[in-house]
Amino acid sequence: MTDRLDAGQSHASEDDEQPPGRGTSFDEVAVETAKRFGVCIRPMVLERTDTTTGAISHVPVPCGNTMEAVCPACARKAKALRLAQCREGWHLDHEPEIPRARATFDQTGLMYYRADLMVTLTEAESEGWTQDAEELRAEIVWVDKQLAALGMRGKAPAPQDITDAGIEVGPDPDTDADPDHDADSDSVSDRDTGRARSTRRCPDVPELPRNPIQNRTIGREYAGKFKPSMMITLTLDSYGRVDRDDGTPIDPDSYDYERAAWDAIWFARLFSRWIQNLRRVVGWNVQYFASVEPQRRGAPHAHIAIRGDIPHRIIRQVTQATYHQVWWPHPNEMVYHGARAPLWDREAKTFVDPDTRIPLQSWDAAMDSTWDYENPAHLVRFGTQVHSKGILGGTEEANRHIGYLCKYLTKSVSEVLEAKTPRQHAHYDRLHQALCRTPCSERCAVWLLYGIVPKGAKSRMQPGRCKARAHRRETLGLPGNRVLTSELWTGKTLGDHQADRMEFVRATLAAAGIDKPTPDPHRYTWSKLAPGTRIPSRAHLLMAAIAQRIAWRNEYDRAMLAAEPPPGPERSTATQYS
Known part of the structure; x- marks a missing residue:
């Protein structure tokens, strides 16, 4: 006992030396211990009601945050689920099936x-x-x-x-809607106001073949046993020459920050159009697992895992021919700057000019006055750099690329793009300023700075202050979902993958004689706590979770030891004399 204490004290004196001054608090020690044992450090207490007995209890649940800087344990769990999802669907050798629930x-x-x-x-x-x-x-x-x-x-x-809406509840109408109508090419307001969009392709864009999409998601097979898949990287266009070392513009004054901001906001829609074009060209339902990350210059780019093999020539042809048009009012220049901003008029129920009290231009009026049949408000397309590579399943190369796809999922954009030099700070700040004056949707408050009242404007809307992720400094315009997956990638949701992992643990424990029955999801109802409800402190919640995690880990370790084969004669002899 004395030797153990001495060893622990010597270990603490070597690795855990504390600086002079105040020591760590009890809460800080509890948080660090929770991080060490993989416990959520930001638990949320919910009220659980047992529908069978009527008993009410307060249960802490993990926060589920995906950022490691916020909660390391929950971020690692979310990353592990994404790794399992990517690995299971990339080289799938059978068609996934999605169980459809039938109406009761x-x-x-x-x-x-x-x-x-x-x-x-x-x-x-x-x-x-x-x-x-x-x-x-x-x-x-x-x-x-x-x-x-x-x-x-x-x-x-x-x-x-x-x-x-004037919909009559009765017999079916005489005419049905066109099932082949493209919802993205036209909107109800555009049809009602008579505004038409040009359907002609850009003159510098090649025509793509359009084939009927077959109901399959598995690619071709080579030599009777090889079914390679692909890893593709897509980047946006250039906005000016940048330094290769730190990604900053060589000439910041000529760098096109405005177009960079527009392209970043519409990157997710451009990627969706790329997948649509790719499926029409190859003629089968291509499935993908994509992670969106920022380059050092601040522009988003996508690493895409494609199930099946597609010729590199087609990948480049589809990328060159893919673009997305934004049919909005043309925001030429900002009308309001600084403290001078539009005001809300209670009587007119709209925003007015702060000096003349004249109502601002409505959304429909702005669309009519700036509508151009041939020229959209913005056109976004990919750059010329396209990287595609075929990869076989079960190889070390496949495992390395899976890890690369999920490498930055637990990091925020500000952590990935850590500015270390004054030039980088200035570059990211200018990009953020461009994003703050670029509208992100039809309901964005930035439209008010251009003298246009957005759709659904209310009195609480603050001109130029939109709460969307596109305008935040920590995101720099990247889409909200850092991972983009198709529905038939595995045929499962993240909840299904989590249930598979829990079922594996239950089966491992059951093989060692430890019974952990599956809880009935319909037995309990969950709700938020009422204001003023007294709950244990955060430190007490963490200590209870740490004790529970240690008990679970001991049970799992015993089950894994019981599942190992008995040692042979050589191993027994070595163990005896070790």
């Missing part, structure tokens, strides 16, 4: 009841029976809650949305 008898009965309520509601509103209509709406809301409780996904249309 109770769900169809409630839907039949809701249809009758809608017919009665339409009749009550046409006759002017206000009180009956209100009661019917309340009943429809109750039915929607019951359907959601029974497991129905999605949001049911509100009764007022259907009646306000």
Whole structure:
């Protein structure tokens, strides 16, 4: 016992020397211990109700943050799930199947009841029976809650949305919608106002063959056993010459920050169009796992794992022919700067000029006044640098590329693009300023700086201050989802992959005689705590989680030792005399 204490003291004196001054607090020690044992350091307490016994308890759950700087344990778990998802789907040798849930008898009965309520509601509103209509709406809301409780996904249309739109509940219309209509090429407002978009391709873009897409996701097989897949890297166009060492522009004044900001905001839409064109050219349902990362110059680029083999010539041809057009008002120059900003007029219910009190231009009026049939507000396309490589499954090269795809998933953009020189600081700051004056959507508050009232503008909207991720310094315009995956990559969600990992652990424990039954997901209901509810301190929650994690780890280690084969004669002899 004395030797163990002495060893621990000597180890602490060598590695854990504390600087002079105040020591660490109890909470700080608890947080560091939680990090050491892989426990979430930001647990959130929820109220759990047992539907069988009615017992109510307060249970801490992990925060689920994917950034290592915020919670290392949750970030590592999220990264492990992405690694498993990428590895399982990249060289899949069979078509994945997505189990589709079928409507139950109770769900169809409630839907039949809701249809009758809608017919009665339409009749009550046409006759002017206000009180009956209100009661019917309340009943429809109750039915929607019951359907959601029974497991129905999605949001049911509100009764007022259907009646306000003038949709008749009755026989089918005589004409059906065109199933081949491209929703991205036209919008309802554009059709109503008579604004048409040019459907001609850009003159410098080659024509792509358009083949019917077959219902398969597996690529070709070579020599009867080899099914290679691909690793592709796509980058955006150049905005000016940059230094190869630190990524900063050689001439910052000539660097096109405005186009860089627009391209970064629309990168995800451009990637979606690239996948669509690729599927039409090759003629089968290409599946992908892509990670979006920033280059040193601050522009996003994508590393894409493609299941199946596609000729490099087609990859380059599709990349060269892919572009995305933004059909918005043309923001020529900012009208308002600094403290001079539009004001909200309560009577007019819109934003007005701070000096003249004249209402600003509405969104539809701005679209009509700046609409150009041939020229969109912005055109984004990929650059000329395209890297594609075929990779066989189960090789060391495949494992290395899987690790590279998920390398920066736990790092924020500001951590990946750590500015170390004054030139880098100035470059990233100028890019962020360009993003702050670039609209990100039709409802972006940045439109007010250009004298245009965005869609859905309210009194709480602050001109030039949009809360979207595109305008944040820590994201620099990168899309919210750093990982982009197709639906049939594995046929599973992240929750399904997590359930597979938990089932593997349960099977390993069961083989060693440790029974961990699968909990019934319908037995408990979860809800947030009411304001003022007293809960244990953070340190106590962490200590309880650490003790639980140690117990789980000991059980798993015993199960792994029990699963190992018994030692042979040579190993027994070596163990005896060691």
